[in-house]
Amino acid sequence: MSFQEIFIQQVVNGLLLGSFYGLVALGYSMVYGIVKLLNFAHADVYMVGGFCSLTLLTLFKDTFLGNSWTGIVVSMLITMVIVGLLGVVIERIAYKPLREAPRLSLLITALGVSMILYNSVMVVTGGEYRAYKTGLGFQGISIGSVFVTHTQIILTVAAVALMLVLHLFITKTMYGKAMRAISMDLDCCRLMGVNCNKIIALTFFVGTALAASAGTMAGVYYGSLHFFMGFVIGIKAFTAAVIGGIGIIPGAMLGGLLLGLLESFGTQIPFIGSEWKDVFSFSILIIILIFKPTGLLGKKESERM
């Protein structure tokens, strides 16, 4: 492979990985923007999404939907609804009663929810890896020695499309406007007659549904699920959200893509092994934060927080 080919291939790899990070990062960012909560349970919702869609896909396998793209899309949509509702339930039960409590209590509650989720899945699945069987093959397009499978292309496009839909939702609809308003001042919104509880629930629904879609895509792409699969991606997505500027929607997407690309190129650095890729990518991220503490797209503001 020539240098250009390696470069293009790594960009392709980085984009897919980055769009997974971006999808999960969006949930962190949205929730933080609105209720100032680091929702640790978010990574586990991603994992639950993976398992939920696998269950559905297994049910669909022998019906007319099959376990190829039709089945995958349908199961992903249903999963997004189910897991989105799970997100709303979590918010109602675990976070809403603590909305006026110190932030630290809320943080610990989020940790607790995270543990409840992954331990329950661990018990149900016996801690085993589950194969995510689909009817997809390894066909793809090769240009020179750059090789991209159809699955990779479709998943990347789907992830980016979801992010765009979310962006439109936030910027163009009344609900989106309400979300942005609440992120600025919750009490003021209440006084203005915005149904804050409803909007916060909606935020959780959307954020969680996006994580669930990422979980489904990860299952389809990587082919296996595990109760602890959310842990690493959770940390990375959270990092992506902070790098992009937490609470800022396009920032989460940008941060995710940036982190994905950095990791891809980190693997390829000559003379040192791939074990240094995280050192490489996180060093750059630290440098970014030193120069832009509020993240890439974050605005300078000292008062509100």
Place this chain on the structure above:
Amino acid sequence: MKKRLWIFAFVILLILSGVIGCSQPAAPPSGGGGEESEAPEFDGEILLGIMVPVTGSEATYGKDMENAMKIAADEINAAGGVLGKEIKFTLGDDGCDPQMCTAAASKLVSSEVVAVLGGYCSGATIPALKIYGDAKIPFVITAANSTQIIDENPGWAYMINSPGYHQADAASDCFEELGVEKLAFVHQGDGFSENLAELTRDEWKDRGHEVVAYDVVNKGEQDFSSLVTKIRSSGAEGVYWTAYHADGALLIKQLRQGGYTGEITVADGSSSVQLLEIAGSAGEGVYCTSPPVVDFLPKAKQFISAYNAKYGQEPGPYAGLAYDGVYLMADAIERAGSTDPDAMREALSATDNFETLSGAIAFTPKNVLEESNFITIKGEGGKWVLVD
């Protein structure tokens, strides 16, 4: 007051039900070995010690080894025993714990066993080496394979499982046979997989071949696509994965997804059938260097069915070696002509390609297997099959 009475009654009921429950006989012994057609006449008995963990975290494996040994002994006894004597066992539970191991070894020595079989956890085998050495009791180690055992062996222990470095040979052989010249290594940074990758890398270089990539993936990470690109761009013709099956399956899948067309071989940590299940069609044609697990050995069919019949379950990963150990010991006693310690030890050392399920046994002067007993298996139709 009434409430308290109720609680009292409830407690009484609980105790009663407990007593009744306990007094019922435990599950009836399974049928195997029940109807002996005609018991052979024996001229005394040979008492062998079994030292395996039958309690603690590794109990399943220990129990499995014990079961396998009993099958071997039943077969030998049914054929007339050893030197006309009946093989009998006594158990010492090492619990996979160094302290329990010392106690178990002392117990076996004081029970006057003529030889000991077993040893599953290396850590709970090493302390016993000196005890058996001092008591002049030959010790056939059927599973533990740490190189530390080789160093600390006072000369009375014989290892019939290949030590880790044999796998480096097995893997190099495998790639040479596949005609690979440029090899890439991927491990997971933990002691086991890194050590194996290092050993194999050195072996591969010593044989005059090229190592084009030597990489690591972090545990818990799912995306290896950038690594795949790196491997492809390095021009590797073969990839050796030295870590475990779950991440191995991901790597295999992504190698194929990323357009890699060379050979893939995985190490023993990946010999699980789950690897093929998760990797799906990408797992076809993947090779694996595996210890001699009976599932993959055509010669072991009869043993597997005997095990199934007697215990109603499948033999575990070290059952075959445990079974082989009993046959080896019986053969050595037969050749020694008595249970004199020195004669038995000489006979064991002189073992000359004794055929067992897991291959021929012969020992080096350090009492380690001369030939690696690793086998090569290949993924075919979602199953591992033995490659000759």
